[in-house]
Amino acid sequence: MPATLSSHLGAPPLPLQVFHEQGILFGYRHPQSSATACVLSLFQMTNETLNIWTHLLPFWFFVWRFVTALYVIDVQNDSYSWPLLVYMSTSCVYPFASSCAHTFSSMSKNARHICFFLDYGAVNLFSLGSAIAYCAYSFPDTLVCTTFRDYYMTLAVLNTIISTGLSCYSRFLELHKPRLCKMLRVLAFAYPYTWDSLPILYRVFLFPGESPQNEVTLYHQKHVVMTLLASFFYSAHLPERLAPGFFDYIGHSHQLFHVCVILATHMQMEAILLDKTLRREWLMANTRALSFPQIAGAILLCLIFSLVNIIYFSAALYRMPEPELHKKET
Template structure:
């Protein structure tokens, strides 16, 4: 892929770093104004906030004996992983063309790991009464692992279409993230729009509603390339869609975390009386499978970068 076309974004004209930057130059760019600077900081700063919340939760939890809290700890851990990996991906993405792709392959894997963490927490604390202990509930997390694996593969594959088929690339990538989110959110949609059940009628509902709205806004910004598409060059450094997308995603995660924490606390008695908490092997197995399958996808597509000839070279050969 021609380097310039790989690094340039729609509607963003200026502020690009050198496409062959050193690792040190990439780190120093955190303190320089480029079109990536706020992309980095809008995830790096929230990482420390989520890490503080995770460490605080670890400190007050009897990890060995309180199995009811394990899904929450796993979810909070994955909520730290994805903003950290994303900020690193944006930091080092200008080292080379292939480095850029590999950085975002890892970013996609981290996002899908967070998707699985959300599914585990939803399964443990947020399911509406009518869906608890159903067949759907039994296979919900297993299918979330499959969805995370497929999503990582599809989103990685989409990067190979960026130059020749940019619209198809965008459609595939949006769908790759939309369908795991939709699957994870089915219990929430049932709870919000159909029937929540007596135990799920609590203060968490408002946070779930806000989380859904903020996620939809983030999806719109990601796919629409607004406002920079309407005024190319005006939002190169501050205010372009990816920065706004990052902010919305972080706010959505914060709202989601508050909702899950409320459900965990307010529904504890009912949930413990109605269903069994996750075992360690169930949680560890799901997370381990997701990591193995996602890393396999990332390794496969990273290797494919070096096997695939440049588009210009393919034209000459033809």
Template sequence: MLSLKVPKLFNIDQVPQVFHEQGILFGYRHPQSSATACVLSLFQMTNETLNIWTHLLPFWFFAWRFVTALCTTDIQNDSYSWPMLVYMCTSCVYPLASSCAHTFSSMSKKARHICYFLDYGAVNLFSLGSAIAYSAYTFPDALVLTAFRDYYMALAVFNTSLSTGLSCYSRFLEVHKPGLSKLLRILAFAYPYIWDSLPIFYRLLLFPGVSAQNEAILYHWKHMAMTLLASFFYSAHLPERLAPGLFDYVGHSHQLFHVCVILATHMQTEAILLDKALRREWLLTVSQPFSFLQIVASLLLCLIFSLGNIIYFSAALYWTPESELQKKET
């Protein structure tokens, strides 16, 4: 009869420091787990289990919405819908990458870093997808025919490269300078979001124009609120910092962060869909839809720059002498 042995779990004192999470004392997986053990941990309660499922289940929901949109869109002739399809595709990529990163991050020290490098790249690809959709559908009337919109996408692509590089670099400071590491990572994710959201801030805080005064505004507010809440949980390490060991398996800040991020993406999707439908006639009258070349060029540049950063920092893990890594990570 086939039987599978449940992997043993460890406390914080039994794993290298690079695996430590603030306020999490128990439920760590073996720091050199096999790929099989990592997959089995999806069905075992560890301190990573809900981190995995809070993004793996939403991935299937977003994938279903994306496939549904593909099946109901005349892709060849409806260029107006192309930015929406790109956005929905990237909204599937980041939760899948995150769930895979949390699943396989216990295979080794180097594997942990590389998993999260890929996770950061996926987040920045989603950031670019958001910028493409915002530029196509959500710009306030006053900014549609301006130089700001002309350069908006170029800087969004540049931001993905810089953000991926900065967030990857922050992992090298995680053990000996944890405060600086956390600050750099927060900045790496915050400034692309702020840049991408400038058109939304204009709509919410200033006069957006007649075509931009619609039902999508409420969802943009909800998206912003959930994003701020997600940022709070990511940076504050609450509630586990107040009661170490109590929230190791359920309720710690990274799980709450994941839930808030997914809800924020859902609200963002609803807002973009509403803007796309309600502003279609006006937008097609005053501006031209993105061309296929513009969209593909933006995505390719993002992938090239982000993968270049990931490859460089992954290689740097192997360039660093093992003795120095041990000094930093133990």
């Protein structure tokens, strides 16, 4: 079988539309590729190649940052650093899961959905890792001893569970209700991010000078800007909508989305590392550090319920009847 399956200018049959993206005409891999063919496609130019590499290479960079952090931290005794290690480990998980999802998503229709179910679970695990790091190191001075901080982690866990379910459910609407599908998926990732970022938005935009250690403000602001830019590319399908077929291999919106997400994570990581170092003395004197049961419990709940969501929606794929050959809703 050929390594790629180029789309024709007309609408593909409905069962194949799950593999097609708006404005992307050519460079599709065969929709029943073997696992070996999927791996080999990393070294062939398809419309997924840069989607894979824009997360696979940063995965190794974040692994290197995580390993170097382990070398300088007394993991057993330095409880103040535990949230950082959780955050940095989750920052490795999501780009790896994304690169795997894009690599193996052409094995079959159901395999494609399951790959991205796992991708969504990894993204939400990273969202929780970010919330843990923010709660430990980046809360504004005026919120560190408030009821808001007491319930911040609880709602962050709840948000990740709901977000995983909502984003997985949205895939069932792709063919017949693509606009609703896109809206639900954007919402599924936007509202946990908004909740997680509320303390940062409060700190860097409303009261940027409240803390004597505010060198990290620029990093936090860059992180927010890059995240907004990533959301724009993910939602707008630009520039390929303006010139269908021209950006099939290089420069389409999902590639730009990946680059912005990685840059946002890099900015976020630098900000958290600075907050952890510069605010350590003040935070240890004025707040209680997150305990191991709190951190482990949050991660465990997220993993359990996210896996339940993924298993439930994966099983639902095999109970669904095959779609009829008609055009999808516009």
